[in-house]
Amino acid sequence: AQSVSQHNHHVILSEAASLELGCNYSYGGTVNLFWYVQYPGQHLQLLLKYFSGDPLVKGIKGFEAEFIKSKFSFNLRKPSVQWSDTAEYFCAVRTVSARQLTFGSGTQLTVLP
Amino acid sequence: GAGVSQSPSNKVTEKGKDVELRCDPISGHTALYWYRQSLGQGLEFLIYFQGNSAPDKSGLPSDRFSAERTGGSVSTLTIQRTQQEDSAVYLCASSSQEETQYFGPGTRLLVL
Numbered sequence: 020a021q022s023v024s025q026h027n028h029h030v031i032l033s034e035a036a037s038l039e040l041g042c043n044y045s046y047g048g049t050v051n052l053f054w055y056v057q058y059p060g061q062h063l064q065l066l067l068k069y070f071s072g073d074p075l076v077k078g079i080k081g082f083e084a085e086f087i088k089s090k091f092s093f094n095l096r097k098p099s100v101q102w103s104d105t106a107e108y109f110c111a112v113r114t115v116s117a118r119q120l121t122f123g124s125g126t127q128l129t130v131l132p
Numbered sequence: 133g134a135g136v137s138q139s140p141s142n143k144v145t146e147k148g149k150d151v152e153l154r155c156d157p158i159s160g161h162t163a164l165y166w167y168r169q170s171l172g173q174g175l176e177f178l179i180y181f182q183g184n185s186a187p188d189k190s191g192l193p194s195d196r197f198s199a200e201r202t203g204g205s206v207s208t209l210t211i212q213r214t215q216q217e218d219s220a221v222y223l224c225a226s227s228s229q230e231e232t233q234y235f236g237p238g239t240r241l242l243v244l
Contacts, residue, residue, distance in 0.1 A: 051231070063223065063235040109175065113231070118182065119165060119191065120233060122175035 021046035026121035032100050033131050040095040040126050043112030052093040053101050053111040053120065054084055063109070069093065080104070102132045134158075136236030138224050144242045145214055153209045156225030164207050165212045165233060166199060170220035178222075181207065214243045 026041040044050065054066040067078025074086040084095045093110060107127050111120040137156045145151050147155040157164050177191040181201040191199070196214075202206040211218055221240050225233040 053232075055235075062237040063225075065232060065234070068232055111175075118163065118188070118231070119177040119180050120167075120175075121177070124174045 021050075021112055021114055021117075021121050023110055023121050023123040025108075025110055025126050027126045028124070029127045029129070031129045031131065034102055035099050036130075038095070038097040038100045038104075038128070040108055040110075040128070042089050042093045042095065042123055044110075044112045044121075045113055046091075046112065049115050052084075052086060052103070053113070053115040054078065054082070054093075054095050055109045055111060056106045057109065057125075058106045066095070066108070099131045100128075102130045104128060105130045136226050136234055137223055138222075138236040140239060141237065142240045142242075144244065146244050147216060148213055150210065150212045151214055151241065151242050153211075153222050153223030153241070155207045155209070155226075155236060157205065157207070157224070158228075158234060161226035161228050161234075162204070163227045163231070164201055164232075165225040165227075166207070166209050167223040168220045169223055172219075177225070178209070183244065190221070211241075214241075216243050219243045 022045045024043045052069040055063045056066045059062050066082050067076050069076045069086045077083045082097050086093050107125045109125045112124040113120050139154045144223045162183050164181045168176050179199045180188040199209045219242050221238040223238045224236045227233045
C-alpha cells in the first residue's frame with residue numbers, strides 16, 4: 020500500500036520568509052498528487068494538484084509545487100509567506116488503482132506577523 | 133449547492149449508542165468518499181461510492197461502521213455501538229470525472 024511522509028510536523032516562520040514543505044510518497048506507479056490546506060476553523064481546501072504534464076504546478080495564493088519523479092517527492096513552496104498562510108497543510112496521493120486519497124500526517128505552519 | 137455539506141456539524145453521544153452522519157455531495161458529482169480525521173491517526177479513508185457500483189469498504193475499521201448512498205446522491209455513515217475511540221472528525225468528499233475531491237466541513241463526533 021502507498022504511504023505519504025511529511026517531514027515537518029510544525030514549521031514556524033516570520034512574514035516574508037520563504038517556505039518549503041516536504042512530501043514524499045512510496046508507490047512505484049502512476050500517481051496523482053495533491054496539496055490541501057486547512058485554515059483554522061475551516062474545512063480542507065485544495066491548494067494545487069498534479070495529474071500529468073509540467074512537473075511544476077502553480078496553485079492558489081501564490082503556492083507552487085514540483086513533482087520530482089526520481090525522488091518520489093512533491094514539495095510545496097511559496098517565496099514569501101503571509102500571516103494569513105497560518106494553517107495545516109496536507110499532502111495526498113492517489114494511485115491509478117485506488118480512488119481514495121492517502122494523506123500525509125500534515126504540517127502545521129505558523130506565520131508570525 | 134455550492135459545496136459539500138454535512139450534518140450535524142457536532143455530535144455528542146454516549147458510549148454504546150448508534151449515530152448517523154449525513155453528507156450531501158456537490159450536485160452532479162458521481163463519486164463520494166468518507167474519511168476520518170483523528171489526532172492519533174491523521175486522515176484515514178473509510179469508504180468510497182462511485183455511481184451504481186458496489187462501494188469500496190476497504191477502509192472501514194470494524195463491522196460497526198456502515199454507509200449507504202441513496203439515489204446516487206446523499207450518503208449516510210452509521211456507527212453502531214459507538215466507542216470512545218470513534219471520537220473524530222468525519223469528513224465527506226465528492227468528485228466528478230475529473231477526480232479532484234472536494235471536502236465538506238465535517239462532523240465532529242465525541243463519544244463520552
